[in-house]
Each structure stands twice: as C-alpha cells, then as structure tokens.
Amino acid sequence: xxxxxxxxxxxxxxxxxxxxxxxxxxxxxxxxxxxxxxxxxxxxxxxxxxxxxxxxxxxxxxxxxxxxxxxxxxxxxxxxxxxxxxxxxxxxxxxxxxxxxxxxxxxxxxxxxxxxxxxxxxxxxxxxxxxxxxxxxxxxxxxxxxxxxxxxxxxxxxxxxxxxxxxxxxxxxxxxxxxxxxxxxxxxxxxxxxxxxxxxxxxxxxxxxxxxxxxxxxxxxxxxxxxxxxxxxxxxxxxxxxxxxxxxxxxxxxxxxxxxxxxxxxxxxxxxxxxxxxxxxxxxxxxxxxxxxxxxxxxxxxxxxxxxxxxxxxxxxxxxxxxxxxxxxxxxxxxxxxxxxxx
Amino acid sequence: xxxxxxxxxxxxxxxxxxxxxxxxxxxxxxxxxxxxxxxxxxxxxxxxxxxxxxxxxxxxxxxxxxxxxxxxxxxxxxxxxxxxxxxxxxxxxxxxxxxxxxxxxxxxxxxxxxxxxxxxxxxxxxxxxxxxxxxxxxxxxxxxxxxxxxxxxxxxxxxxxxxxxxxxxxxxxxxxxxxxxxxxxxxxxxxxxxxxxxxxxxxxxxxxxxxxxxxxxxxxxxxxxxxxxxxxxxxxxxxxxxxxxxxxxxxxxxxxxxxxxxxxxxxxxxxxxxxxxxxx
Numbered sequence: 001x002x003x004x005x006x007x008x009x010x011x012x013x014x015x016x017x018x019x020x021x022x023x024x025x026x027x028x029x030x031x032x033x034x035x036x037x038x039x040x041x042x043x044x045x046x047x048x049x050x051x052x053x054x055x056x057x058x059x060x061x062x063x064x065x066x067x068x069x070x071x072x073x074x075x076x077x078x079x080x081x082x083x084x085x086x087x088x089x090x091x092x093x094x095x096x097x098x099x100x101x102x103x104x105x106x107x108x109x110x111x112x113x114x115x116x117x118x119x120x121x122x123x124x125x126x127x128x129x130x131x132x133x134x135x136x137x138x139x140x141x142x143x144x145x146x147x148x149x150x151x152x153x154x155x156x157x158x159x160x161x162x163x164x165x166x167x168x169x170x171x172x173x174x175x176x177x178x179x180x181x182x183x184x185x186x187x188x189x190x191x192x193x194x195x196x197x198x199x200x201x202x203x204x205x206x207x208x209x210x211x212x213x214x215x216x217x218x219x220x221x222x223x224x225x226x227x228x229x230x231x232x233x234x235x236x237x238x239x240x241x242x243x244x245x246x247x248x249x250x251x252x253x254x255x256x257x258x259x260x261x262x263x264x265x266x267x268x269x270x271x272x273x274x275x276x277x278x279x280x281x282x283x284x285x286x287x288x289x290x291x292x293x294x295x296x297x298x299x300x301x302x303x304x305x306x307x308x309x310x311x312x313x314x315x316x317x318x319x320x321x322x323x324x325x326x327x328x329x330x331x332x333x334x335x336x337x338x339x340x341x342x343x
Numbered sequence: 344x345x346x347x348x349x350x351x352x353x354x355x356x357x358x359x360x361x362x363x364x365x366x367x368x369x370x371x372x373x374x375x376x377x378x379x380x381x382x383x384x385x386x387x388x389x390x391x392x393x394x395x396x397x398x399x400x401x402x403x404x405x406x407x408x409x410x411x412x413x414x415x416x417x418x419x420x421x422x423x424x425x426x427x428x429x430x431x432x433x434x435x436x437x438x439x440x441x442x443x444x445x446x447x448x449x450x451x452x453x454x455x456x457x458x459x460x461x462x463x464x465x466x467x468x469x470x471x472x473x474x475x476x477x478x479x480x481x482x483x484x485x486x487x488x489x490x491x492x493x494x495x496x497x498x499x500x501x502x503x504x505x506x507x508x509x510x511x512x513x514x515x516x517x518x519x520x521x522x523x524x525x526x527x528x529x530x531x532x533x534x535x536x537x538x539x540x541x542x543x544x545x546x547x548x549x550x551x552x553x554x555x556x557x558x559x560x561x562x563x564x565x566x567x568x569x570x571x572x573x574x575x576x577x578x579x580x581x582x583x584x585x586x587x588x589x590x591x592x593x594x595x596x597x598x599x600x601x602x603x604x605x606x607x608x609x610x611x612x613x614x615x616x617x618x619x620x621x622x623x
Contacts, residue, residue, distance in 0.1 A: 234457040241417050242471040242524070243444040253459055 007333035010326045017323060021135035025094030028129035029108040029115055033290040034092065036114070036124030039065055041310045044119045051082060059084045064113055083113030119312035121300060131316050134292035141208050141293075142274035146266055148212025149273075153219030153265070154258065160220070161227030162250060172224065175217035183214045184280075191285055200287050207286055211273050219265045223258050230257040260338035267331035271324040278320070294320060356429070357390035358560045359414075359447070359528050364388075364423030366409050383409035384584040387423070391528060391560040398571035398592070399564045400607065401581030407564045408452075410581075411532040414562065415449035416440065427528070445475055445524035452533035454513035458505040464491065464516055465501035471523045490519040494549060511542035515549070522553065530562045535570060547574065569611050572596070580604045 020027050047060040061082040089108040095101050109115045118127035160171040187210050194206070230236065236253045244252075274294070280286050281295020282302075289296070297316040300306050306313050366383040384406035391397055401407050413420040416432065425432045432443055451457035458467055468487035472478060478486065488498040494515040505513055514534065521529060531550070535543045551574055554561060565571045572578060578595045580588040580603065587601040599605045 234451045234453065235459040237412075237417055238449070238451065238457055238520075239470060239474065241415055241444060241449060242474040243441045244474045248474065256461055 003333045003336040006329060007337060010330035010333065013326045014330060017135075017326075018139070020132060021139055023096055024129070024132035024136060025096055026102065026104065027106050028094075028126070028132045029091065029105050030126040030129040031092045031094065032125065032130045032133035032292045034125065036120065039114060039116075039120055039124040040122050041306075041313075042114070042116050042120040042124065043310075044312050044315075045114065045116045047085070048082070057084070061085060062109055062113060062115055083109040083115075085109055085115065118315045119310070121297075121313070122306075127297070127312065127315065130292040130297055131294070131319065134294045134297050134316070137204065137287055137291065137293040138274050138277050138295065139270075141204065141211070141277040142270045142272075144208045145212035145215070145273040145276075146269035148209065149215040149269055150219055150262055150265060152213070152216035154223055154255070154262065156216065157220035157223030158227050158250060158255060158258075161224035162231055162246065162254060164228070168224070172221065175220050178214060178217040181214060183210070186210070186214070187280065187285060200291055203285075203287050207277060207280060211276050211280075215269065215273070219262075219269070222261050222265065226258045226261055227254050230254045260334070264331050264334045264338065267327055267334060271327040274320075275324070355392060358393050358428065359389075359391040360424075360426045361387060361389040361414060362424045362426070364410070364413060364425065365421050366406075366413055366418070367421045382406075382584050384581070387581075387586055389414075389562070389579065389586070389589075391562055392576075393527070393560055394554060394558045395576045396554065396561040396563055396574055398568075398575035398578045399562060399581055400566065400568045400571060400578060403566060405581045406584040407566075407581055408532055411449060411530050411562070411564050415447055415530050416444060417449070442475075445471070446526050447528045447530065448521035448524065448526040449530040449532060450514070450517050450521055450534040453537055454510065454517045455505065457517055458513060458520075460505055463502050463504060464496070464508070467505070467516060468519045468523055471520060475524060477524075486523065487519075490522055491516075493522070493553075494519045510538055511545060514538060514542070514546055518546075518549070518553070522557070525557070526559070528560045528562070530564070532564050533566070534563075536565065536567065543570065550574075568607055569614070580607065 024032075042065050045062050045065075047062060048057075049060055050056050051061075061084040063082055085107055086109065087107050088104055090103050091105045091108050093101055093103040107115070116126050116128065118131060120126055121130070156171050156175065160168040187207075190206065190210060194202075198206075231249070231254055233253070236249055239249055239253055277286060277293065278295040278298060281293050282299050284299070286295050287293055294316060300313055301317075364387040365385045368381045368383060370379040370381070372379070387410060389397065389399075399407055399410070409418070412418045414425060416425075420433070423433070427443065427446060430443075432440065435443065462470070465484055465487045468490050469483040472483045472486060477483065484501075488501060491498045491501065496512060496515050496519065500508070505516065508516060514537075517534075535546055538546060547570075550561070553559060563571050563575060568578075572592050572595075575592050578588075578590060578592050579586050580595075580601065582601070582603040588595070588599070588604050595604065596608065599608050
C-alpha cells in the first residue's frame, strides 16, 4: 500500500467518524441526557432476525429487557413481543451544530421497546448515543487545543528559528521549561484556585487552554528547525537581496516550508489532546454531568462493581483505540509523503 | 594598481568600485572564550565598467562566493568600500539601501535552490518587482512575460513550477528574475558550472546579448579559467582570499606573473593539449 493510499484511507475513515459525531443527534437513537431508571446497566441489545416460531424477518427486531432476578437485565427472548427496527423515525428533538432543529433519527424502535447498541449506564442512558454526543466535546477539545498549541508553536518557533541568537536561546529555554512542567498537577492547581461551581463552558475553556498552552514547546522546536534551515535557502537570500522585509520573507518563503510539519503535528496532537481530555475528565477535571464526553463515559469504571460486572462499560475505551490508530496512520503517511516531496 | 589598468580607469569612471574590502567570519565556541576567526577575503580592490565583464577566477575556498555575496549586498563585509556611481553603499542604512538594491543583482550557482519550488515561473520573475512595489499586479505579470520571452523561455510556461523546467531553462528563469529590476551590475556566481557544455554555451551567448542590449557590467565568478576567458574583458585571479593578479584577458594569457596564475594557465593548456591529442 502506498503512503498516498494509506493517507486517503485514513482520511476517509476520520471524515466519516467526524460526520457521525457532528450529526450525533441524527445517528443516535436517544438524547444523551434522557434517563430510564428502570433499565440501569442494560447489556448491549442483540438484534434478531428469527422469531420464536422460526419465521425469518428481513427487518431485524429486538426484544424488551426484563430483570433476571440477579439485578442484571436480560433480553426477553421468549416473549411474543418484538419491536422491529425502524429507520428515519421521529423521536426526541435535537439540534445539529446548535442551529438546525430536527427530530428524525436514523433508526429506533417503537415506544415500550428499547435499543441500546452499547448497553446503558447506571441511569439507564443509552451508551451509544452518549458516545456519539461525547465525541463532540472530546474532539472539539482536541481540535481547539491542537490549534492553540500549533499557533503558539509557529509564532515562537518561527521567531526563534528566523532571528536566531539570544532570541532563539531565550525562547527555546522557555519551551524546555514548559516541557519540564508537571502539567497534570498544574491543572489541578489551576482548578483548585477557581471557585467550586463554574459553568460547563468555563470548565471546557479552562481544560482546552491549559492543554493547548502547555503543549506548544514540542511543535515550536520542530518548526524552529525547519525555519532555521529554510532561511539559508538561496531563494530566501535572493528575495532578501531584492530588499524584502523579514515579515515578507517569513510569510512568503519560510513559513510555507513548515506546512508539512504543521499538518503532521496536527494529526499527532489531536488524538494526544483527546486522550488528555479523557484522562482529565476521568479524574473529574473535565465537563460534568449530564454532558457526556469520552472521559466522563469512562469515569464510571472507577467503581469496582462496574468493572467486574458490566463489560460493555469498556466499549467506549475499546472504540477509541482504532480511532487513535487511524489518526497515527494518517500522521505517519503525511510524514512519509512530505519526506518524499522534499527529497 | 597595474599600469595597464590605470589608463583605463582614467578614461572612464567605473560603475562599481570595490576598495579594500575584507570579510572575517568569527566563530565562538560554547564553554570557551577562544574565538576562531576565518578570513574569507582581504583587501580586495575591483572595478566594474558599464558593458564590460570582469572574470574572477580562483580555486574553491579562495573566497570568491563570499566576495560575490558581499558585493551583492547579501552579507555585510567587515571593512572596505563598495561604491556604486561614487556612492558608498556600506554607509547607507536599510531604508536608503532599499532602492539601491535593484541596481546590483546576482545569479546563483544552483538555479534549483535559488527558485522557490512552490511558486510559478511568472510569480518568481515578478517577485522582485512586487518587493520593490513596482507597478500593479497586472503590469508586473506583463513585464514577467516579456522577460520570459527575452531570455528565450516560452511565455506559455508562466504557470509552470521550477521543477518542470530543465536545468538550462531554470537558469534562464533566474536571469529573467535578475533582469526584472533593470540592474546595472550582474554578479554571476558560478552561474554556468551546474550546466552541461551545450547549455553553458547557450547561456553564455544569452548573457553576451543581454550585456550589449542592457549595457550591463558583469562580475563573472568561476573556477574555470577557460570558460570565463571566452568573453571576459579583464581577469582577476584570487588566491587564498586575495586578488593576486588583475589584467586584460589577453595580457594574462600572454604574460602571467603570479605563480598561481601560471599554474592555473598550465592546467588549462595541459587539458587543451590532451584534448588536441585525442582529436588528432
């Protein structure tokens, strides 16, 4: 497989994941906050094609759940009552990108029936819906933090590499200070310094800005290296000979050289920051209930009885592994492609 | 100064006069107070005349390229004077130097590295005009197309990127860019050494034409004495950072004085005799 194919493949996968997340309201059968206290920790719903009498249905259907007596819900597979899966059903209203309101869902089952593709949590909320909605906050946090880091990185790295000398020394030693910072404790300290009750958006902004502000040093170093070698290229020297200003040289000739590194760093930083968000929310520093994020989905795993009895609570974590692998594949392919272009 | 030169200098004022130019590179090592100084070139005196070519020859490491970059105002020499029409360029500040830059242009050895690989031919040629804020975007493009024709490139190729051109065409592109600002001095830093024999001859021909039509003064730097002597009016020989001999081309071939010049001429002759023997 060539790097180009690898890149195309991973980009298609990533785009489809982004679409799933962006239109979570449509793809998710339920709202992320709706509880069903009768059905806590329901296992993932199995889809059936054959009923008790041996009739095969083309349209899959589900049975409802009942208490097995051991406080674990099981599928009522001996029941006559089955609920076929319907497509483009009307359900709870939702908003897409915070603007368009709609109530059409991709799939669902009729009222007393339930469909929990990834099981339900302690409050009977659909894990699948929460996973899709949770992606909105986690991916947004990763994206904004990565953009923040790279913006600082390109400014600091560009200045350090272009001007060199004591400016370079000062900025790079400053960057090393940031690399040496125990950022997890810093985040705890910053959170502790703020009032106990702050709004979800403030928490989100705090999380994103601390992650983004801490991570600039590594990309800045890489960009500095590229700028350092680019500013001695003959075409940059030639443009200076025509009387070009530093700003012109940076904008027109030097910074375009860093775009390959920037793109690669972007694909590396996003999963890194999503994972950081997951970790921080797991520790209680992220956005709280009822808003889902991938970190808060996993935070129920802090309880031993959840870990030991309800295996489906691990599903969000398992799904994140292939997602991150796709990100890293994309970064790898980008890097290889960039290398083959410059050589 | 050599007597033969003095008479010419009296006749016409030189366009560009370099006097006592020196460049020192200072390297400081970390954890050490010792400073390592390297003299790139010392006490260089040169004079360039309108429509004339001065060839500068010397072995690699003699300081030719550093000298070229200093005269092209790409680096600052340590001491000395660079006078253009009697005005010392090194005393000017950045702002005053800005309009003077258009008068001295340089052609680099490797055209591939001297052209931004991401810009089209038209953008590359129009760049000096854009930097010097000359004309509108449309006027600059028209001028770029005109220049492309002038150096023997098809104006239809304006959208092509540098890698889509051959080595010789790339050097033509670089020459078109250098001509955009209508300079009076063109410094050719080993501008032919990366080309094959045919392209060398073609570019040399183009340069000779342009010299006449634009009355350009050339400083042609090369390690190849045979190549530059073809159309140089004067040859300066550089050895270990100093100009050791400066003479009219014919005089140099007839009566070399410095031992290094003699050595250089001997190698040219021996190469020629080998070639002659082979063809015979």
